[in-house]
Each structure stands twice: as C-alpha cells, then as structure tokens.
Amino acid sequence: MHEKTTAQKSNTNQKIQDIMSRHYYRRRLVDKIVSAFAITCVLAAIIPLGSILLEVIKNGASAISIQLLTQPPGAIGTTLEDSGGIAPAIQGTLIVIGLASVIGVPIGILAGIYLSEFASGTGLLPSAVRLFNDVLTGLPSVVIGIVGYITIVLAVGSFSVLAGAFSLSIIMMPIVVRITEETLKVVPNSIREAGYSLGISKWKITLFIVLKSAKSGVLTGIVLAVSRIAGETAPLIMTILGTSLFFSSFTKPIDALPLRIWRLASQPYDTAHSQGWGAALLLIVIVLISSVVLRLLVQRKGFKIKAIHL
C-alpha cells in the first residue's frame, strides 16, 4: 500500500473540513424547514379534531344532567323537563360494546397469534387470511349490518342485542387481528428461543411469554377497535333497532348512544338537539374512560409476586 505523507493527509483533512462547514448552514436551514413542515401537518390534523371536540363540549356540557343520565326518553317535542333522558342508550352502548368485545377480541387475538406464530409466512392459508382480513377492514359497516340482519335478525325473528354485538364484533376483529400480528412479530426471536431451550411447549411460550411481552401493543389494538365500534351507527339500525326501554333480554331490541344521537338530531326540536349534543359528549367520555381503564388494567407497573420466603 502506498503511504500518504503527512502533508497530503492534512491537505485531505482540510478539504473535508471545508466541505462539511459549507454544508453545515444549509443543513441547519433544511432541518428548520422540515421541522416547520412537520408542525404544520400536526396542526392540520389537530385543528379539525380539536374544533369538533370543542364544539361538542360547548354544546353538550350544558345538556348533561342527572335527568339525562338516569331517565328513559320522554315525550317528543316537549319541554326539557318532560323530554326524559338517554339512560337506556348509555346502558345499551355499554352492553353491546361489551358483548362485541367478548366475541371479537379473543377471536381477533387468536387469529393474530396464528398469523404471527403458527403460520409460515408464505403459505396459502395465512396469505388468504391476511387478504380477507384487510378486505374486511375496508368493508362498509352498513354491509356488515345487513349481514347481521340476515343471519341473526331474520333467523331469530327479532331485532336483538345479539345481532348488534355480532355485527360490531365483525367490525372490530380485523383491527385486533392486524395489530396483534404486527405486535407479536416485533417480539425478538431470542425470547422464543429462550423458551424453547427450557423445553416449554410452543403454545405456552406463545401465551405466557410472547403475548405477555407484547401486551401493550395488543392492548392498543383493542382500544382502537373499541373506539371504532363505539361510534358505529349504521349496523346498529339494522340489528338492535333502538328503543326507549331499558335492557330486558339479549334477543330483544336495545338502544345505543350513536342511534340515540341520530334520532335526536333528526327531530325538529331544540331540546332534542341539546340532548343529542349531550349524548355525543357522553359517548366521547365513555370511549376515553374505557381506554384509560383498559390501560390501567393491563399495564400495572412493577412486578407483583406473592411473598417469597427463601
């Protein structure tokens, strides 16, 4: 190898230094432009969301009252005192979302586990499941409502809680599947190998080690899915129908907040509109609380072991 002289070396160093200092100011400028652009994009996304939220709070907060939260709907187009409340809708929303989650979350998580842990990446079945899952994500919710109508409402002979929960569970499943799969895939393989090296069977490694490591990601999927179905209206019109009565049976119609908002908004009375705003605010609060509660439930900080005496 040809050895460079000291003079040559310092010459090269000087050149590199020159080039780097010339680029330095340009780079700082580009940095600033990119940051400004990113902030503009954030604002563009937040302003519409924020203004909707503010509008709902402005109009809804004054409508929230004990009467609204505890009474069934009263007579249409009367005074505020006689117009009742939206209690059956609150109850119905909680029941339908709860039941939909009980059906949709376990199936979604198991399907996600299958795609990530048990299916080889290129097989026919996993590819098909992935494709249909993506298609399902984009399916209009009204179509899923019609499916619920045909399969359960017509079969049972009545609009029902079950039909609503079934439809909503189909809407939430692809979200849970996708996020579970993606989250499990980023769990490092060394963790699985550690499990294998202890002679632990695959399903136990998957459930007690891999899924546990990925729980916050999976939880995000569940929160997203619950938030998504909480606001669905179209499939509910065709499955739970809506009623002014409280829950009586899983095979009877029930009310839900989005349905109630829609009905109140389509009445030509100010009291109804005001109640509608209140219901909208309530729905947002319920989604917020449920996601916070879910996080608290699963992401307990620290490790709890029953007292160890060694």
Place this chain on the structure above:
Amino acid sequence: MTTYWEAVHDPLLNILSSSKEDNDHYFNGLRYKVSIKNLDAWFGTKQVLKSINLNIKPNAATAIIGPSGCGKTTLIRCLNRMHEMTPGAAAKGHIVIDGDTDIYDKAIDPVIIKRRIGMVFQKPNPFPTMSVYDNVAAGLKLNGVKDRRLINDIVKESLKSAALWDEVKNELDKPGIGLSGGQQQRLCIARALAMQPEVLLMDEPTSALDPIASSKIEELIHGLKKELTIITVTHNMLQAARVADFTAFMYLGELIEYGPTDQIFKTPQKELTERYISGKFG
C-alpha cells in the same frame, strides 16, 4: 452398476469404523456423555455441517473453536435440536446421550430433550416481562411444577450455582432486564440450571460482555462442570484455553481436530489447526 468392491468393502469399512467408535465409548472406563455420529446440517441447500463425529466426555468443559461461519454455533444448536426450528434448516445424523438415547430418534420429542440439555445464548435474553425470580422459575412453572416450596428451593439453588444469589437476593421481584449485562447472562445460566440439565450448551456466552463479567462466567464454568457437562462455543482462543478440558477445531463445516486442550494449543496435529491457533487466518 455396483461393483463387488463397493457392495462389500464400503459397508465393511463402515462396520469397522462404527465398532471402533463403540469401543471408544469406554475410554479409560469413562463413558461419553454426548456422542455425535455422522451429523450433517443444512440451511436450505447450503450444507453447514459435514459429517461431524465427536465424542464429548462427562463432567468436563469442551470448547468448540473456529473462524466465523465454520458451523460451530450450528453444531451446538443441533445438540438440543434447536437448529431445525429455524425455517429452512435441517439436520441428519445421530447424537447419542449417555450411550443410549439418540436425540435424533423419531420417537424422541424434541421439546422434552431440551429439558435435559440446557442452553445459554450469545446475547443475554431474560424474559422481558418477568422478575428475576420468575425468570428462573419460568421453566419449572411452565412445565407444570406447582409445588411452591420446591420452586423456591430450586430458584435459590440455581441462583447460587450461577453465582448471582448474593447480588439479587434482595431484589428477586425486580424485572430481570433491569440487571447489568453480566448479571443478565448469569440469570440466563440460572434459568437453564433450574431445569436440572445434564448438559449445558453455551453459545459464545461472553461475547456480549465486558472482561470482568466474562471472567465471572469463566469461573462459573469451572465450578459447574463438577455437576454437568459443558459444551461452549467461543471465538476467543484464550478463553478456550482457560476454561476447556477438551477443544474441537472446526473449519468450513468440518471438524478438523479434536483433543485435550493442551494438545490442540501446544502440539496441534493438523496444519490448519496450527495456522488458526497461531493467528495466521480466522
């Protein structure tokens, strides 16, 4: 057409060589803990191990050395049937434990065999969601051991054997990943020891650690071989010389030379070994 020579002579040679191996089995009255016979391994179509034959003595540390890509890691991953779990990987041959159990026998469940043959990996990999205690107890609990007192005893015993007990005895409920790198690796050793393995495989166990943490692991190997058989892969020849009773040198998927560590390092029989040991390649 098969000639007479091929039909008779080659099988004869095979029989002779295999009966010789069987005699080798009782070397100095000492039985081999692990006997590897004609082991081949592949990644896809690429053959990474070529007909490996190796007999490993009990209660000793055996080091496998060789340049990167020589197949040393693949070899020990074959010893607990971990190799074949990588998509596209395959292995063929016989690995006999205690002279009677062929772990490549079709009747052997590859999950069960991993309970007898423990493994420690290159990078410390404690279970991220578990406490120190649960990391060590995980193998027992997830394999159906429910007796709390038994688990407590084994956890304590394993942490002591891994020389970690004094450092963690007051923080057993802290997350395992909160420990330092060297402590994490000893935690992984304790986790493997909790399964009461007969053989402990170590895949470059100190390559991610600093010199002090490494020397602790090396001391540990000295103590542990009283209880079990240790097979360690290392790219650090000094480490092999320090910890191993026997050393195997591999190159390009083949076992070049195997013998007592002293002999391999002082009077290697093969030119390739001599060149590698003296740092001429690798």
